[in-house]
Amino acid sequence: MNLLLENKINEVLADIFKSLELDEKFAVVKVSDRADLSDFQCNGALALAKIAHKNPRDIASAIAAKLADCDFCESVSFDGPGFINIKLKNEFIAQSIDKMAEDERSGCGTVDNPHKVVLDYGGPNVAKEMHVGHLRSGVIGESIRRLELFVGNRVISDVHLGDWGTPMGMILAEIIKHDGNLEKVETYNIEQITEFYKAANVRCKEDEAAREDARKITAALQDGNPEYRKAWQHLRVESFKAIKANYKELDVHFDLWLGESDAHETCREIVKIARDKGISEVDEGAEIIRLEESNKPKPPVIMVKSDGGFGYQLTDIATIKMRVDDLKASEIVYFTDSRQMLHFEQVFEAAEKLGIAPQVKMQHIVFGTVNGADGKPFKTRDGGVMDLKTLIEISKDKVRQSLPKAGEVEGYGEKEIEKLTWQIAIAAIKFQDLKNTISSGYVFELDDFAKFEGKTGPYIQYAVARINSILRKAKAQGLSEGKVILTAPEERVLALKLLQIHNVVMRTHTEKEPSIIADYAYNLAQIFSSFYNACSIMNAEAAELASSRLKLAKLVRDVLTLMLDLLGIEAPEVMLKAEN
Numbered sequence: 228m229n230l231l232l233e234n235k236i237n238e239v240l241a242d243i244f245k246s247l248e249l250d251e252k253f254a255v256v257k258v259s260d261r262a263d264l265s266d267f268q269c270n271g272a273l274a275l276a277k278i279a280h281k282n283p284r285d286i287a288s289a290i291a292a293k294l295a296d297c298d299f300c301e302s303v304s305f306d307g308p309g310f311i312n313i314k315l316k317n318e319f320i321a322q323s324i325d326k327m328a329e330d331e332r333s334g335c336g337t338v339d340n341p342h343k344v345v346l347d348y349g350g351p352n353v354a355k356e357m358h359v360g361h362l363r364s365g366v367i368g369e370s371i372r373r374l375e376l377f378v379g380n381r382v383i384s385d386v387h388l389g390d391w392g393t394p395m396g397m398i399l400a401e402i403i404k405h406d407g408n409l410e411k412v413e414t415y416n417i418e419q420i421t422e423f424y425k426a427a428n429v430r431c432k433e434d435e436a437a438r439e440d441a442r443k444i445t446a447a448l449q450d451g452n453p454e455y456r457k458a459w460q461h462l463r464v465e466s467f468k469a470i471k472a473n474y475k476e477l478d479v480h481f482d483l484w485l486g487e488s489d490a491h492e493t494c495r496e497i498v499k500i501a502r503d504k505g506i507s508e509v510d511e512g513a514e515i516i517r518l519e520e521s522n523k524p525k526p527p528v529i530m531v532k533s534d535g536g537f538g539y540q541l542t543d544i545a546t547i548k549m550r551v552d553d554l555k556a557s558e559i560v561y562f563t564d565s566r567q568m569l570h571f572e573q574v575f576e577a578a579e580k581l582g583i584a585p586q587v588k589m590q591h592i593v594f595g596t597v598n599g600a601d602g603k604p605f606k607t608r609d610g611g612v613m614d615l616k617t618l619i620e621i622s623k624d625k626v627r628q629s630l631p632k633a634g635e636v637e638g639y640g641e642k643e644i645e646k647l648t649w650q651i652a653i654a655a656i657k658f659q660d661l662k663n664t665i666s667s668g669y670v671f672e673l674d675d676f677a678k679f680e681g682k683t684g685p686y687i688q689y690a691v692a693r694i695n696s697i698l699r700k701a702k703a704q705g706l707s708e709g710k711v712i713l714t715a716p717e718e719r720v721l722a723l724k725l726l727q728i729h730n731v732v733m734r735t736h737t738e739k740e741p742s743i744i745a746d747y748a749y750n751l752a753q754i755f756s757s758f759y760n761a762c763s764i765m766n767a768e769a770a771e772l773a774s775s776r777l778k779l780a781k782l783v784r785d786v787l788t789l790m791l792d793l794l795g796i797e798a799p800e801v802m803l804k805a806e807n
Contacts, residue, residue, distance in 0.1 A: 232323065232726050233257070235299070236267060236313065243293045249275055249286070256313065258727065265304075265312035266723060272309035283309030317719060321711040321775075324722050328708070328782050333789060335729050337379030338736070342557035344375050345383045345550045349474070349481060350563065352389035353466040354398050355424045356417055357473045357615040359671070360564070360604065363594045365479040366660045368562045369795040370741040371592075372480065377793060378736050383554055387546065388470070388486035390463055392539060394424065396445030399458055400437065401427035412458040417469040420462055446536045449491065463488075473615050478653060478795055493545035494537045497581065498530050506580050513538075518576050526569075528577045543574045548583040558588040560739065565593045592739050595668030597660070602670065622652040625677050626685075631805045639803065647799055651677065651685050654796045658684030661794050662745040679804070682749050684796055687787060690752035692802040694784040697764060701777050704765065708781060709774025717758040721779055724754050728786055732793070741794055748790040755783045 233256050240254035253271030260268065272290060276283035287309035294311070295303040299319040305311045327334040348368025351357050368384065375382045401423045402412055415423070430437045448455040467484070474481070498514065501507035507516050512533035518525045529538035550556045561571060571591040578584050596604050604612065626648050633641040655677040662682055663669040679685050701707075713719050727747065735743040764780060767773035788798045 232315070232320075232723075233267065233730065239297055240269060240271075240290075240294070243290055244271075246293070247289055249290075250278070259312065261312075262720075264306075265302075265314045267313045267315075269311040269313070270309075272305070272311065276309065287311050317713040320719065320722050320726070321713050323726055324711045324779070324782065327725065327728075328711075328778055333728055333782070333786050334726065335377070335732050335789075341379045341381065343381040343383070343555055344558045344560065345385060345554055345556040346372050346375070346560050346562070347385050347387050347546075348372075348562040349386035349470075349479070350389065351386075351466075351470055352394060353486065354394065354462045355421045355466075356469060358612045359597050359615060359618050360612065361473075361615055362477075362597055362618070362656070363564070363660055363665075364562050365474060365477055366657050366795065367592070367594060367665060367741065369477075369479040370657075370661060370744075370793060371560070371562075371739055373793050373795060374732070374736055374741070374744075378732065383483060383556070384481045385483040385485055385550075386470070386474075386481045388466075388484070390459075390466075390486035391449070391488040391491065391542065393441055393445050394427075395448060395459055395462070396441040396443070397427040397431050397437075398423050398462065399444050399448070399455060400441045401430065402458070409454060409458040413461045415461075415465070417465050420465060442534055442536070446534055449536060469616075473619075476616075476619050476649075476653070477656075478797070487542045487546075490542050490545040490549060491537070493549050494530075494541050497541060497545050497548065497583070500581050500583065501530060504581065516577050516580060518573060518580075525573065525576075528573050540570060540573050540577065543570070544577050544581070544583070547574070547578050547587075547589070551584045551587055556587060558590070559584075560590045560592060562592045562594065564596060567591070568593060590739070592665060594665045595663075598668050598670050600670060600672075619652065619656070621673065622656055622677065623648050625673060626652045626655065629677065629679070629805055631803055635805075636803055644803075647803065650797045650799050651688065651802075654684030654688055654791070656684075657794060657796055658687065658745060661741040662749070664742050665740060679802070684791075685802070687748050687752050687791060688796070688798055689802045690755060691784055691787050691791070691798040692800065694755070694780050694787075695800055697759075697780055698777070698784070700765065706765070706773055706777060708778035709771055711778055712771060712775045714772065715762050717754075717761040718776070718779065721754050721758045721783070724751055725779075725782055725786060735793075744790050744793055748787055748794075751783060751790075752787060755780070 236256050237254055240256065241251045244251045244254040253274050255271060256267040256269045258267060259265045269290070272283045272287035275286050279286070284305065287305040291303045291305050291311050294300060294313065299315055301314045301316045303311065303313055346368055348364045349361070350364055351361050372382055372384050398420065399409065402409060405423070427441070431441055444455060448459055463486070498507070501516055507514055507530060510527070513529050514531040515527040515529050517527045528540045528544070530541045532538055547559065550559055568591065575589050578589070598604055630644060630648060631639070633639065633644045659671065659676040660669070675681070676683060677685055679689050711722070713722060731743055731747045735741060758779070762776055764773055764776045767776060791798050
């Protein structure tokens with residue numbers, strides 16, 4: 228069901244435009260910029276006037292005259308150079324809310340042409356602990372995964388681990404240098420492996436011989452050297468444990484746990500396709516695909532390096548082929564920071580030249596960084612990049628300070644308090660991220676992000692819990708929901724906001740921008756608070772008003788819960804606060 232009011236009005240407008248012999252593509256309304264004047268506005272008269280060389284006010288007058296006769300319009304006017312203002316009848320809004328309350332999807336529709344979408348997010352590297360820089364990819368990707376499913380698409384999410392490139396050779400070389408061989412490698416945990424990675428990274432930056440040694444080991448690993456493969460497998464297993472634990476804490480889900488290594492054999496196929504199509508060439512010992520350089524220089528894609536190893540871009544190109552051939556993807560969406568922009572430009576263009584993904588939409592969503600108060604990437608007190616596990620624990624500790632201790636509230640022992648702590652902490656982390664536009668970085672505010680007021684995740688959770696309490700009290704008093712009646716301005720504003728939900732969801736889906744949902748949820752919670760303060764439910768002047776307002780409250784609860792879920796956030800039944 229799609230209860231979007233714009234659609235209803237647009238249908239009527241299209242008929243009016245047709246009767247006036249006006250171009251119907253301009254028969255479109257939007258939520259009014261001036262809520263004090265109208266609910267919706269149509270600016271089509273301005274564009275039509277330019278085409279017809281007529282006065283826009285004359286065109287607007289003709290449209291408004293016919294629109295005023297519609298049964299759902301309270302009033303129609305026009306002002307300025309031809310802005311048409313439409314105010315809806317309360318009865319029409321109320322009927323729409325009644326229908327919305329009956330719909331299991333709260334009035335949200337689905338996409339017209341469902342298709343299979345592969346989402347590539349996460350992307351941590353094997354053999355080092357996840358850090359705060361990995362937060363945004365997982366949080367944003369998970370929200371989009373839930374959204375794609377909700378609008379009716381078939382979704383496959385893939386973590387796409389970095390487990391096959393030169394860093395693997397670097398770590399193995401470092402362990403050999405430290406131990407003399409790889410015999411002890413299976414005794415090392417992720418913390419020790421991470422230390423080897425850090426040491427290897429420093430050494431390879433300073434020493435060309437170390438870099439060359441790492442390249443040789445990487446090539447031998449990829450060629451199947453059994454000793455290196457066995458050690459690499461342990462690095463992979465230990466990393467998987469740590470990575471899965473972090474994503475479980477963040478409530479981030481993946482259907483596939485594949486890595487770069489899984490595309491190794493397909494890389495050979497890509498090289499053969501390029502040769503057969505005649506689009507590859509050898510340059511200084513490396514096999515490459517040259518790309519178009521229209522506006523700016525664009526480096527070629529290196530398929531096979533001069534040392535015989537596969538290039539970095541080739542793995543992603545091969546992965547595209549696998550996703551099209553094996554997963555039957557119609558759309559592939561990647562989520563990374565801005566440093567990968569050139570990489571994906573190269574990958575997408577090479578895939579097109581190779582013809583491996585015909586009619587497949589490929590999109591790269593670029594996000595900003597998580598920063599500290601100094602505006603630089605968030606770090607620990609000693610200056611190192613903060614690992615993700617530590618960030619989550621710090622966040623949970625912060626939330627614990629605001630909650631009662633286990634046993635202080637009936638029914639809330641240690642298990643229940645810890646679950647609530649986790650729910651609030653993850654809501655705080657995710658909402659602080661998702662309320663920002665994806666492309667911009669943001670400052671991680673540890674002191675403010677877990678507050679129960681302001682634009683935070685816990686504030687939205689508290690709004691849901693507050694309505695749950697209202698519903699419990701109403702049930703205890705025998706009050707039930709009834710037909711919606713709009714008598715107060717606060718009721719009307721709330722109802723109109725609720726009826727925006729389909730538009731909000733579809734805009735978020737089209738733009739791949741969860742901040743749209745975050746903004747909507749926050750504004751809806753604020754509007755509900757104003758409604759609740761002005762319009763009593765339990766002590767309403769009449770029983771039918773109490774039942775109407777109860778229905779509005781429950782619908783707000785359901786919509787806020789849905790919005791939180793699409794952001795990857797749970798809504799607790801209750802929210803507790805420690806006594807000061």
